[in-house]
Amino acid sequence: LKAVMTANRYHFVHCHSPIGGVVGRLVARQTHTPCMYTAHGFHFFKGSPSLNWMLYYPVERTLARLTDTIVTINEEDFSRAQTFKTSHTFRIPGIGVDTKRIEAITIDRTLKRKSLGIDSDTDFVLLSVGELNENKNHETIIRAIASLKEPTLRYLIAGTGDNNDHLERLIRELGLERQVTLLGFRDDVIEVMKASDCFVFPSKREGLGMAALEAMAAGLPLITSNVHGINDYSIDGVTGYKCSPEDASGFARAIRTMQLDFDLSHQMGLHNSESVKAFDVDRSKTEMRRIYSQFLQDKPT
Structure with a gap:
């Protein structure tokens, strides 16, 4: 992935899923590529097992420092992400329902x-x-x-x-x-x-x-x-x-x-x-366009 990102010199990378989010953000840091991450539901939340907090919470909190923008899809995750050290945090209504x-x-x-x-x-x-x-x-x-x-x-x-x-x-x-x-x-x-x-x-x-x-x-x-x-x-x-x-x-x-x-x-x-x-898909698309627009303004190419 590092070789691909180095060769193509992407304007930015948008990571999804826990593993993709870890690998993508680490490589983005190494290649000086602006990075956005969508959390499709943190594994740590109110009422989740203690093991989830011990394993996933420190990873997400640490990687947030390598992330320019975090996008969440629910209110609890949005509130949690706002406590992380990242430039911007947004909430969208999921991927949207047609x-x-x-x-x-x-x-x-x-x-x-x-x-x-x-x-x-x-x-x-x-x-x-x-x-x-x-x-x-x-x-x-x-x-x-x-x-x-x-x-x-x-x-x-x-x-x-x-x-x-x-x-x-x-x-x-x-x-x-x-x-x-x-x-x-x-x-x-x-x-x-x-x-x-x-x-x-x-x-x-x-x-x-x-x-x-x-x-x-x-x-x-x-x-x-x-x-x-x-x-x-x-x-x-x-x-x-x-x-x-x-x-x-x-x-x-x-x-x-x-x-x-x-x-x-x-x-x-x-x-x-x-x-x-x-939670309509058109609303989700509108929110993501706004987030991308702000992201690119903050990270001009």
Whole structure:
């Protein structure tokens, strides 16, 4: 990378991801290249494990000294980055949600639900979208559903990952084969959202959470964890409900409340389809253009 940057003499480098952020900023320092870094969610945050603070926090704090501009995507990270020794710190509304595209997608809800194995109009369909791993925390929702013993609840999980076999075993052990379905990879996620009744997002950590924002744009109420970037848009009692990531009982109560009160969940979904526009992709692009413009003014070529 040092050879590439030396040969091409870039006006500046914009780093992303933890490893790319480390390598890119070290080489930028060695080659005297102006450097910008977007943090797509620090691994240290309120409630995160102590090990995350011991490992990641000192690295980010130290590398901030080598960074001309840090861009964050949630309020907690923005506040933290402002304590670092860097020239400029900005916050953008994530990479942005294409709300117009999502709004334009239409489905035959009955046919779509049938294609997903849901034959009854009275079933209440929960949906999660995300990699099958420990952080996405699908197991907590599966256990919450098992505790409710309500056969009209259906839980769809779209995604692939290392936890697939573990989740399949758990579903069998709890006798939820009819209620919980692992959909695997889907290229029709927005259509599946529009065939669902509620979006569940129990992650232990999220820089922001594009899947939940897309669900809001699709008009769904949310049931989320109360951590990190999710807190930027998930408001308890307004967008839906929030629980601690490991609180299966709390998630169960939220699910049951949402299922029983159609008017409430419907109003929350309508609210979400409007409030999510604060995270629209056009706004993100406008913010990044402004940041690039200021960056280049500060670092003339």
